Structures are given as C-alpha cells and as structure tokens.
Ligand SMILES: Cc1ncc(C[n+]2csc(CCOP(=O)(O)OP(=O)(O)O)c2C)c(N)n1
C-alpha cells in the first residue's frame with residue numbers, strides 16, 4: 567500500500583523535475599569531453615518565469631512551527647560557517663590532507679535531523695563534518711579532528727574523512743566510496759534484532775550508486791525489511807564526473823525500484839521537502855515495512871575537495887543553485903512570516919561566529935597525539951574490545 571503511494575508520488579514530482587536545466591559546461595571549461603547537463607531539483611516556476619532563474623521558495627503558509635524554522639536556520643548556519651572557516655584554515659595549511667566541504671548541501675542534513683529521533687543511527691561518506699555538527703557534536707571536537715589533534719572526536723587519528731561520535735549516534739565518516747552502504751544495512755539489522763525501535767539513516771554520494779556493494783546491501787535490506795533509510799546526496803558530480811557520464815540511468819531513485827524498495831526523488835535545496843520525505847520513510851521503517859531509497863537532489867558550491875578548482879562546470883550553473891540557497895529560503899520564510907526579526911537572526915549569526923572561533927582556538931591550543939597512540943584502537947591493543955573468542 568505505502569509502496570504504491572510513494573512510487574506514484576515520485577512520478578508526479580518527477581514530471582516537474584527538468585524545468586530549469588542550466589547550460590552545459592563550454593568546451594573551454596573542460597579538458598576532457600563536453601559535460602552533459604546535471605540533473606536539477608525542481609525550481610519555483612513563478613520565480614523562474616520572472617527572472618529566468620529559480621529563486622529560494624517561501625511558502626505562503628509555513629508548514630512547520632517557528633521553532634523548527636529557527637532550529638533549521640541555526641543548524642544550517644553553523645554547518646556553513648564552520649565549513650567556510652575550515653576552507654580558510656586549509657588555505658593556511660592549518661588543516662592538511664583531504665577536506666571535503668558540505669557548503670550548499672546543508673538542507674540534506676537539517677531536514678532529516680528534525681524528522682528523526684535521538685536513538686536513530688547516522689552514517690555517511692567522507693563529506694562528513696555537517697552531519698555530526700547538526701546532531702550536537704561539539705564544533706571543538708570536529709575542528710580539533712581536522713587539525714589532527716588529540717582532543718579531536720577520533721583522537722586526531724581520523725582527520726576530516728573519519729569523524730565519529732558515539733554520543734550522538736554518528737557512526738562515521740567513511741572514505742571508500744559506497745563502503746558505508748552495507749555498514750548502514752548492518753546497523754539497521756542490529757536495531758531490528760535488538761528490537762530498539764530505532765532506524766539507521768545511511769547517506770552516500772551519487773558516485774556510490776554504481777558500486778556493487780550497494781546493490782547487494784539493497785537486496786538484503788529489502789528482503790529482511792531492515793529499518794534503514796538510504797539517501798543518495800545527488801550533487802550532480804562524483805569528483806569531476808557528472809552523473810550523465812556515468813550511466814544511462816540518471817534518475818538515481820529508480821535504482822531502488824529494482825529491489826521493490828519504495829523510492830523517491832526529493833528537492834533537497836528545500837528543507838521542508840527533506841523533512842517530509844525522511845518522516846515518511848521513518849514511519850515505514852518503524853512500522854516494520856523496511857527500507858526506503860531517497861534521492862536528494864542537491865549541489866555543492868565548492869569543488870569536490872580542497873584541491874579541485876571545479877573547472878568542469880560553469881559559473882552560471884553554480885549561480886543558478888546559489889539563487890535557491892536553502893539557508894536563504896529559510897531566512898526568507900522566517901522574516902516574511904514574522905517568526906523572528908533581522909536582529910534575532912543577527913544574534914544567532916553572532917553566536918555561531920563565536921562557536922566557530924572558539925573551535926579554532928580550541929584546536930590550535932590542543933596537543934597532537936603522542937606516539938603511543940599508534941598502538942591503541944588497533945588489533946595489537948591487549949584489551950581491544952571488538953575481538954572475542
Ligand atoms: C572505492 C573507491 N573508489 C574511488 C575512490 C576515490 N574517490 C573518492 S571520492 C570519489 C567521488 C565520489 O563522489 P560522490 O559519491 O558523488 O560523492 P560527493 O563527493 O559528490 O559527495 C572518488 C571516485 C574511493 N574513495 N573509493
């Protein structure tokens with residue numbers, strides 16, 4: 567019953583999906599083959615008609631209470647300001663190694679946090695600073711991890727791609743593309759086996775959907791009706807390779823249908839849509855109906871990692887997405903519907919600025935791990951807790 571409904575809903579929203587495809591990258595912007603157009607989330611048709619470019623949407627009647635909009639604003643601003651600072655610090659070589667920023671994708675996390683409950687488990691790939699920030703991990707512990715300091719949430723031994731925080735049920739931070747997908751299914755299996763009533767939300771990038779492990783995990787999760795929400799954050803590119811260059815199947819959510827998994831596309835530049843889709847999937851998971859596959863159509867404003875100048879896309883494409891920025895949309899809704907004043911929002915911004923600054927000072931002033939840490943949290947450790955006879 568529920569399955570049929572979701573598929574029908576997907577088809578309906580699918581029909582509006584390609585309303586604002588930007589121009590493809592010009593051949594001078596690419597050093598390889600001309601890139602086809604990326605898949606875009608649906609645009610606000612009225613704004614598009616007026617300006618030629620879709621704008622942030624402001625609902626006539628906000629669907630959610632003021633507290634929810636303010637929570638979204640604060641969480642998303644924290645993610646963005648933290649990431650902007652991390653980008654600056656990388657430029658100054660305070661942060662080294664890999665560093666993948668989440669700027670532009672904030673609604674993918676904020677809308678899910680509001681739709682889920684505290685006991686639910688989270689897992690994602692290496693673009694992983696924002697998820698724990700929104701779940702409540704201290705910015706200090708994440709920044710210190712980026713600095714490879716002993717006070718970091720992974721004791722300075724993981725770095726940007728391996729943020730973990732058991733306290734908030736954030737189970738990483740994984741560098742192997744698609745590697746976390748079977749892990750997400752396994753976590754959901756444990757929740758079901760232990761009858762906790764909790765679920766696992768498992769994020770991945772669009773590059774991960776071509777990995778064999780995903781298909782094996784989807785099949786098993788569906789067969790065993792595991793309480794898992796698989797989310798692909800389709801930001802149009804895996805490093806510099808657009809989705810269209812990877813496969814004939816560019817509507818990624820349809821891949822779930824091969825396993826009879828309820829699957830739907832979501833305009834993830836819109837935090838309300840993210841919340842609603844995740845809430846529906848969670849209800850199904852908790853009712854014992856098993857997994858859902860959500861395709862979050864989103865965009866990253868920065869390159870793949872700090873070493874990517876993003877020459878494979880046009881300025882126009884980037885500007886198009888920026889013009890419907892999810893934080894701006896929430897800000898606009900808050901102000902238009904008098905949920906808070908400009909001054910109230912400025913006070914939130916100021917608080918976040920202070921938190922981010924404090925995290926930098928904390929990281930700067932923390933020590934590096936000592937050499938004996940090399941022998942801890944690995945199999946050689948005498949009392950390593952995960953091996954049992
Ligand atoms: C199995 C595997 N192959 C290749 C890589 C190298 N690699 C790192 S990130 C990446 C692109 C993944 O893109 P996507 O899944 O779309 O996530 P995004 O970076 O867009 O969030 C690749 C190919 C890897 N880490 N793991």
Ligand SMILES: [Mg+2]
Pocket residue numbers: 771772773799800801802803804805
């Ligand atoms: Mg991607």
